[in-house]
Amino acid sequence: YDDFQGTVHTVGAYLAYSRAGFLRNRQDHRVTHEETFSLGELRVHLLEWQRTPLPLPETDRFHYAKAVVVKNSREVYTLLFKSDKPLQHHREIIDSFQLTRTIAAPGIHARYTPVERDWQETTREFYRHYFLENETMAWGIFEPAAPADFSRLFQLEDQLAYEFSFLLMYKNLDSTFPRRELENARAQGRHVVLSLHTEKREAAANQRSFYPVLEGVYDHQLEAFAQGLKEFGDPVLFRLNNEMNGDWCVYSSYYASMDTELFTALWQYVHRYFENAGVDNVIWVWNPHDLSFPGFAWNHWLNYYPGDDYVDIIGLTGYNPGTYFTGETWRPFNEIYPSLYSQKTRLFSHPLMIPEFGSNSVGGDKAAWIRDMFRQMPLYQQIRVAIWWNGIDWDSQGNPGRIYQLDETPETLEAFRQGLSETKPPPLFPAAAGNEPP
Numbered sequence: 001y002d003d004f005q006g007t008v009h010t011v012g013a014y015l016a017y018s019r020a021g022f023l024r025n026r027q028d029h030r031v032t033h034e035e036t037f038s039l040g041e042l043r044v045h046l047l048e049w050q051r052t053p054l055p056l057p058e059t060d061r062f063h064y065a066k067a068v069v070v071k072n073s074r075e076v077y078t079l080l081f082k083s084d085k086p087l088q089h090h091r092e093i094i095d096s097f098q099l100t101r102t103i104a105a106p107g108i109h110a111r112y113t114p115v116e117r118d119w120q121e122t123t124r125e126f127y128r129h130y131f132l133e134n135e136t137m138a139w140g141i142f143e144p145a146a147p148a149d150f151s152r153l154f155q156l157e158d159q160l161a162y163e164f165s166f167l168l169m170y171k172n173l174d175s176t177f178p179r180r181e182l183e184n185a186r187a188q189g190r191h192v193v194l195s196l197h198t199e200k201r202e203a204a205a206n207q208r209s210f211y212p213v214l215e216g217v218y219d220h221q222l223e224a225f226a227q228g229l230k231e232f233g234d235p236v237l238f239r240l241n242n243e244m245n246g247d248w249c250v251y252s253s254y255y256a257s258m259d260t261e262l263f264t265a266l267w268q269y270v271h272r273y274f275e276n277a278g279v280d281n282v283i284w285v286w287n288p289h290d291l292s293f294p295g296f297a298w299n300h301w302l303n304y305y306p307g308d309d310y311v312d313i314i315g316l317t318g319y320n321p322g323t324y325f326t327g328e329t330w331r332p333f334n335e336i337y338p339s340l341y342s343q344k345t346r347l348f349s350h351p352l353m354i355p356e357f358g359s360n361s362v363g364g365d366k367a368a369w370i371r372d373m374f375r376q377m378p379l380y381q382q383i384r385v386a387i388w389w390n391g392i393d394w395d396s397q398g399n400p401g402r403i404y405q406l407d408e409t410p411e412t413l414e415a416f417r418q419g420l421s422e423t424k425p426p427p428l429f430p431a432a433a434g435n436e437p438p
Contacts, residue, residue, distance in 0.1 A: 001106075002297050004074045008327060009295065011070055015045055017294055018066070018078075021247065021254035025207045028052040029257065039097060043070040046094070048087065051257055056214045057265045063087050064257055067094045078298060080258065112308050113349040123281045126191075126235040126429050131313065131351035131384045134426035137377070140166025140193065140387035142356060147185040147192065148178075156390075156406075159413060162420040165191060165428065166237075168356060168387050172197045173209065173218055177228035186234055189428065193237040193285065193355055193387065196225065198266065199250045206250040213266050222270060226277035235281050239355055240270055242287040243317065245301040247294060253304075254294070260303035267306040287315025287355050290340045302347070314348045315355040316340050316383065320369060322360025324401040330363040333373040341380050353385040358404030367411040374419030388416075 004010060023029050033048040048065045061082035067090075069077040079097070081090045119127070130138060141164045146153040157163050167190050169181060178194070185192045198213050199206050212218060229236055244263055247254045256262045267286075274282060288301035305311070318336035321328040344352060359369040377386065393402035407413040 002076050002078070004076075007295060011073060011076055014076060014296065015068060018068070018258065018296065018298075019047055021252075022051075022257050023049070025255065028208055028211060039069065039095065042097075042099075044068065044094065044097075045070070046091075049257070052211060054211060054214045054262075055216070056269055057261065059084055064259075065090045066258070067097075069094075069097055071099070078296075080298065082257075082259065108302065108347065110347060111349070112305070112311075112347055114312055114351075115308055117312065118280060119283075120233075120280045122233075123235040123283065127283055127312070127351075129429045130426065131353075134384065135381065136424050136426045137383060138165045138385045138426050139420065139423065140164050140168060140191075140385055142168035142387060142389045142391060144391055147181045147188070147190065150184065150188060159407065160417045160420055162417070165425065166193055166385055166387055167191070168193045168195065168389070170195045170197065171225075172199050172201065173221055174201045175221075177224045179228055179232070182232050182234075182236070191235065191237070191429070193239055195239040195242055195355075196270075197249070197251070198241055198270075207255075210251050210256050210262070210266070214262070214269060219273070222273045223277070226274045226279050229274070229282055230277060230279045233281055235283060237285050237313070237353075237355075238274075238282045239285040239287055239315065240267060242285075242315065242355065243289040244304045245288045245292040245299055253299065258298050260298070263304050264306040268310055271306070271310045283312045284310060285313045285315050285353065285355060286311040287317055290316070290318035290336060311350065314344050314350045314352050316344055316352055317354065317356055319357055319389075319402075319404075320359040320364075321402050323363030324360065325395070330360075333359075333369060333376055337376070337380065341383070345382055352380075352383045354383060354387060355385075356387050356389040358389040358406075360402045360404060361408055361412070362401070362403065366408065367415040370406070370412060370415040370419060374415075374422070 002014065023031065029049055029051045031047065031049045034046065036043065036045050045068045046065065050064070051062050053062045054060045061084045063083045063086050065081040065087050067079040069079070071077065079094060081087055143153045143156065147167050147169065167185055169178065169192055171178060171194065182192055199209050241249070241251045243249055244252055246252060251263065253260045253263055271284065286305065288304060292299045292301055318340050320331040320336065323330055359366050388406055389404050390406055391404055392400045395401040406416045
């Protein structure tokens with residue numbers, strides 16, 4: 001059920017948007033039927049399609065039908081069918097649809113709990129040290145050159161009089177295993193959050209990069225990462241396909257038949273691949289965006305949760321994007337994290353971290369935003385690590401649109417320096433035996 005009142009969405013936009021993303025990939029998707037008809041006073045739009053069968057999930061349901069029942073100009077009900085055989089009886093179910101009186105408020109009443117891991121001892125101690133026992137929060141940073149090159153980060157840390165414990169790094173399906181970067185981080189006593197995106201550098205190649213992973217096409221890349229992580233030996237926070245509920249990600253279900261179970265199947269496939277390779281030093285971080293784009297019920301972030309057997313840490317990411325891009329607004333810290341934190345602590349018993357966040361400077365006072373963020377952060381006692389994304393998002397013409405750099409101006413740098421000076425970091429986790437930095 002979707003109610004578009006008070007949102008940017010309309011029924012017409014919903015109908016158009018919910019069919020456009022995956023159907024552009026005509027190699028894998030084929031429309032078999034489409035019609036609009038009346039059901040009493042209700043209008044129904046029916047779309048039926050097939051996609052390329054996949055070896056995973058074990059019972060792949062690749063025949064689909066979607067019926068959008070339009071109640072009025074702002075409310076719709078969506079019925080999504082899928083089957084491993086051609087659909088036969090879905091129209092009977094659609095024709096039986098009736099509106100009835102609401103007698104209770106819907107809600108999410110599940111509770112998710114992490115399971116015991118068979119980690120090697122150093123990883124177990126690392127997890128306990130940062131995510132279970134310490135009551136103080138560790139800070140990290142995404143600085144684009146690090147950990148391949150520390151010169152820019154060292155300069156920044158000198159200005160802040162602070163050393164970041166965690167470094168965020170991104171890789172994709174074109175990347176080789178980042179052995180040198182991990183070794184550099186270890187030599188400097190830093191810990192890495194390794195983000196792997198199942199996408200390619202070339203935009204054209206991404207149209208179907210989601211499906212080949214489940215077809216085994218990229219097993220050689222997964223093998224290289226699994227073997228490299230195992231040989232590295234020290235704990236690594238591994239973040240697979242973050243912000244999956246955002247349509248800017250090619251692994252979003254917007255591009256895969258609106259079928260979030262394909263995302264969870266991919267996650268479980270990569271997890272089992274690492275497990276079968278004997279990788280026992282990886283801690284899995286699941287990290288949706290705080291806002292789903294599109295903000296439709298089928299794209300709710302919880303639909304992407306792969307299960308307690310596959311997740312160790314829950315990531316909370318919410319940005320203040322500013323006002324540079326049409327439709328985006330200035331978001332104060334206290335309009336992002338109270339509800340986000342409440343949601344996650346209510347549903348999950350897992351440790352929490354902020355794998356990335358930041359504030360733009362376009363549209364408001366960024367230095368004031370940073371000061372306010374530091375004042376409020378101690379309220380979120382279950383967040384163990386927070387990582388500032390110190391980069392820039394560019395527009396299509398190459399102009400800076402979202403400027404998240406903390407040292408953008410002397411005022412923003414001073415606000416961050418002052419905030420860190422009043423923060424007590426947790427004790428550093430000792431280097432693994434035999435891996436002490438030189």
